[in-house]
Amino acid sequence: MQKAIYLDNSTITKPSDKAVAQMLPYLSERWGNPVAPHRMGQELYGAIEESYKRIYGLIGAKEQDDFIFTSSGPEAVNHVISSTYFDITNSTGKNHFVTAAIEEAPPLMALGKLERQGCVAKYIQCAKSGVISAQEVADAISPRTALVTLSWANGLTGTINPVNEISDLCKERGIRLHLDATHVLGKLFFDWDDVGAEMITFDGSHLHAPKGTGGVFVKDGHKLSPFIVGGSDQAGRRAGALNVPGLVALGVAALETLDSRDLLCTEVARLRNKLEEGIVDRIPDAQPLFVQRERLPHVTVMAFPGVANEALLFHLNRKGVYASIGGGNTQQIGLVLSGMGIAENLAQSAISFSLSRETQEEEIERAIDIIAETAAKLRHLSQKLV
Amino acid sequence: MQKAIYLDNSTITKPSDKAVAQMLPYLSERWGNPVAPHRMGQELYGAIEESYKRIYGLIGAKEQDDFIFTSSGPEAVNHVISSTYFDITNSTGKNHFVTAAIEEAPPLMALGKLERQGCVAKYIQCAKSGVISAQEVADAISPRTALVTLSWANGLTGTINPVNEISDLCKERGIRLHLDATHVLGKLFFDWDDVGAEMITFDGSHLHAPKGTGGVFVKDGHKLSPFIVGGSDQAGRRAGALNVPGLVALGVAALETLDSRDLLCTEVARLRNKLEEGIVDRIPDAQPLFVQRERLPHVTVMAFPGVANEALLFHLNRKGVYASIGGGNTQQIGLVLSGMGIAENLAQSAISFSLSRETQEEEIERAIDIIAETAAKLRHLSQKLV
Numbered sequence: 001m002q003k004a005i006y007l008d009n010s011t012i013t014k015p016s017d018k019a020v021a022q023m024l025p026y027l028s029e030r031w032g033n034p035v036a037p038h039r040m041g042q043e044l045y046g047a048i049e050e051s052y053k054r055i056y057g058l059i060g061a062k063e064q065d066d067f068i069f070t071s072s073g074p075e076a077v078n079h080v081i082s083s084t085y086f087d088i089t090n091s092t093g094k095n096h097f098v099t100a101a102i103e104e105a106p107p108l109m110a111l112g113k114l115e116r117q118g119c120v121a122k123y124i125q126c127a128k129s130g131v132i133s134a135q136e137v138a139d140a141i142s143p144r145t146a147l148v149t150l151s152w153a154n155g156l157t158g159t160i161n162p163v164n165e166i167s168d169l170c171k172e173r174g175i176r177l178h179l180d181a182t183h184v185l186g187k188l189f190f191d192w193d194d195v196g197a198e199m200i201t202f203d204g205s206h207l208h209a210p211k212g213t214g215g216v217f218v219k220d221g222h223k224l225s226p227f228i229v230g231g232s233d234q235a236g237r238r239a240g241a242l243n244v245p246g247l248v249a250l251g252v253a254a255l256e257t258l259d260s261r262d263l264l265c266t267e268v269a270r271l272r273n274k275l276e277e278g279i280v281d282r283i284p285d286a287q288p289l290f291v292q293r294e295r296l297p298h299v300t301v302m303a304f305p306g307v308a309n310e311a312l313l314f315h316l317n318r319k320g321v322y323a324s325i326g327g328g329n330t331q332q333i334g335l336v337l338s339g340m341g342i343a344e345n346l347a348q349s350a351i352s353f354s355l356s357r358e359t360q361e362e363e364i365e366r367a368i369d370i371i372a373e374t375a376a377k378l379r380h381l382s383q384k385l386v
Numbered sequence: 387m388q389k390a391i392y393l394d395n396s397t398i399t400k401p402s403d404k405a406v407a408q409m410l411p412y413l414s415e416r417w418g419n420p421v422a423p424h425r426m427g428q429e430l431y432g433a434i435e436e437s438y439k440r441i442y443g444l445i446g447a448k449e450q451d452d453f454i455f456t457s458s459g460p461e462a463v464n465h466v467i468s469s470t471y472f473d474i475t476n477s478t479g480k481n482h483f484v485t486a487a488i489e490e491a492p493p494l495m496a497l498g499k500l501e502r503q504g505c506v507a508k509y510i511q512c513a514k515s516g517v518i519s520a521q522e523v524a525d526a527i528s529p530r531t532a533l534v535t536l537s538w539a540n541g542l543t544g545t546i547n548p549v550n551e552i553s554d555l556c557k558e559r560g561i562r563l564h565l566d567a568t569h570v571l572g573k574l575f576f577d578w579d580d581v582g583a584e585m586i587t588f589d590g591s592h593l594h595a596p597k598g599t600g601g602v603f604v605k606d607g608h609k610l611s612p613f614i615v616g617g618s619d620q621a622g623r624r625a626g627a628l629n630v631p632g633l634v635a636l637g638v639a640a641l642e643t644l645d646s647r648d649l650l651c652t653e654v655a656r657l658r659n660k661l662e663e664g665i666v667d668r669i670p671d672a673q674p675l676f677v678q679r680e681r682l683p684h685v686t687v688m689a690f691p692g693v694a695n696e697a698l699l700f701h702l703n704r705k706g707v708y709a710s711i712g713g714g715n716t717q718q719i720g721l722v723l724s725g726m727g728i729a730e731n732l733a734q735s736a737i738s739f740s741l742s743r744e745t746q747e748e749e750i751e752r753a754i755d756i757i758a759e760t761a762a763k764l765r766h767l768s769q770k771l772v
Contacts, residue, residue, distance in 0.1 A: 020413045031398070033591075033714065035713065040392070071458075074617060075457070086499070104616070106614075113615055203626075210413050211632070212629040227464075229499055230463065230490070230493070230715060232713065233715065239460035240461055241591050243596075243598040245596060317425065322426060327421065328619070329616060329627075
């Protein structure tokens with residue numbers, strides 16, 4: 001059997017060999033706890049500092065900005081939302097939280113938790129554009145809004161929210177903005193200073209770092225009290241022995257993520273386009289969505305009218321093409337697309353393919369053949385059945 | 387310079403070589419997300435199931451009991467306390483929480499957070515015995531008590547709380563009991579069924595597993611809603627891609643922890659006693675504390691009257707003997723001992739030494755020499771200065 005073709009990088013990415021290699025000494029030899037006041041703790045300071053620097057580079061953070069290493073993106077999102085409740089709602093009474101109805105599960109469920117505490121959550125319905133406009137945010141917020149929390153981009157659809165305008169609006173109204181940047185790091189060129197947003201979170205396992213890594217950036221001058229309390233680890237920002245091997249690996253992955261950004265925006269985008277065109281050539285009514293919009297360079301969501309996406313995904317998986325229809329930490333793609341105003345027959349037949357810097361041209365060529373054949377066969381079958 | 391002598395195993399332990407070796411394939415090759423519906427996810431099921439079994443073995447948990455893998459012991463403690471508030475306080479109005487004044491920082495700070503939400507926390511003052519009696523718990527609880535949260539044993543002093551009696555009491559009164567078992571796993575023989583307690587947590591980095599590992603056991607029939615919400619990972623118990631490499635390493639560490647329990651209770655206890663006797667032989671007024679009580683086999687806390695423990699710790703560290711006076715996730719040892727009714731001159735001169743299955747007789751012999759010489763020199767110096 002031929003090697004599988006992994007086009008599911010918005011679910012998880014392969015850890016970089018270099019990141020794994022560089023974390024190993026911190027698992028086997030330099031295993032001390034950095035809070036210990038002896039050499040086993042102190043010998044880690046250099047690696048920790050270097051890793052923080054590399055991670056700060058991801059978004060152009062400045063020394064005076066703050067960073068909290070977490071065990072995942074979802075932990076980071078929970079941290080921002082829960083601590084905003086403790087820091088802002090409890091002291092000001094502002095108990096209104098804004099997000100999008102098509103958001104991923106962590107913000108939706110974290111806000112659900114706050115609703116049971118008497119908070120009010122506003123879920124912005126998405127216009128047909130697939131994104132949330134600043135005007136829609138303006139309509140949703142109120143003087144009681146404590147936080148606007150949004151994904152910068154959607155990893156399934158590739159659509160990108162207009163975060164600069166949203167950030168300008170939130171700043172003007174004095175409302176904290178949190179962006180989940182998981183799917184844009186290493187894919188878009190930006191500097192935090194231009195974007196705005198007081199809090200930025202991400203998941204390391206989407207940047208070729210190992211599982212168990214993620215973080216929250218906090219803009220200088222803003223407060224984010226700890227979510228996991230109880231100790232002086234990370235200077236009191238998060239209790240639990242700092243996962244130094246994970247931090248070191250995340251630092252290496254951050255460097256490589258920046259280094260490969262050009263590649264993602266040119267070569268990987270070309271392969272993504274080749275995939276779309278190759279499939280449309282073979283199945284003329286297959287339809288890549290959101291192609292007229294600004295979107296992530298490595299993601300495409302394609303509809304195959306007349307084919308149920310679950311069946312297509314199942315058969316593709318069996319043939320060694322790995323893709324996604326959501327679920328896991330994200331919503332089902334059908335719900336997301338319907339929420340974006342996409343017609344049902346497209347939404348329920350859509351599959352998301354996400355490439356990475358490791359995707360090869362030969363893989364895309366094979367994928368086109370397999371996807372086109374499988375979709376054609378399934379459509380033929382469903383026409384017979386109906 | 388000679389190899390350092392690591393007697394700080396209650397702060398963190400060396401990851402087992404075997405645990406690290408067995409996690410590696412899950413960092414480099416089998417790196418999928420178990421929620422993905424294709425082979426990259428499915429190929430992990432066997433390892434996940436086997437690891438859970440091994441971890442269940444740690445405390446004799448049954449298949450119908452529940453386990454949540456967390457990123458650390460402190461996260462697990464925060465999970466129990468925060469979710470008890472959501473699950474019990476919010477639905478019953480029971481807003482009273484009980485712990486000990488000498489507890490570690492995570493429960494103390496997590497209860498502090500709840501106090502700011504209108505809950506009432508009761509901090510039991512410790513009797514001179516160094517432990518919390520069932521009678522003291524009985525005096526502290528009320529019909530409004532939602533949770534009693536205690537460490538099973540103290541990693542600095544080695545003292546062990548009478549958890550069976552406390553558990554019987556809590557069961558009789560219908561109050562949830564949480565025990566932090568971090569310092570007793572692999573050190574005491576017990577079965578969860580005999581102990582009682584609905585929730586048991588621990589930190590993997592104290593069991594020779596790597597950092598970034600820990601967990602919560604939940605007794606069959608009891609509810610613990612998620613702390614990090616947002617996704618189907620771990621069947622909805624904790625959002626964020628399951629850290630499979632960490633879980634696999636924790637499983638190996640769990641096996642080894644059980645296998646070395648005999649060694650800990652005999653050979654390591656003998657070395658601990660040898661350390662105490664060797665030091666007392668050389669410094670007659672040095673005093674190991676709590677020797678008349680049941681205590682952990684691998685821990686001793688020794689007072690060196692006339693010597694400031696900070697100074698002693700500093701000089702021991704320089705000479706390559708690593709020990710602890712608390713801090714980090716634990717309280718300062720002086721506070722803990724004073725809280726236990728130990729006289730000030732002993733409390734402020736006390737140092738905690740914690741051994742592991744890797745501690746060698748030769749190391750203990752060298753440690754005795756270094757500790758005795760250093761303490762004698764410091765005492766001489768302080769007598770001159772005063």
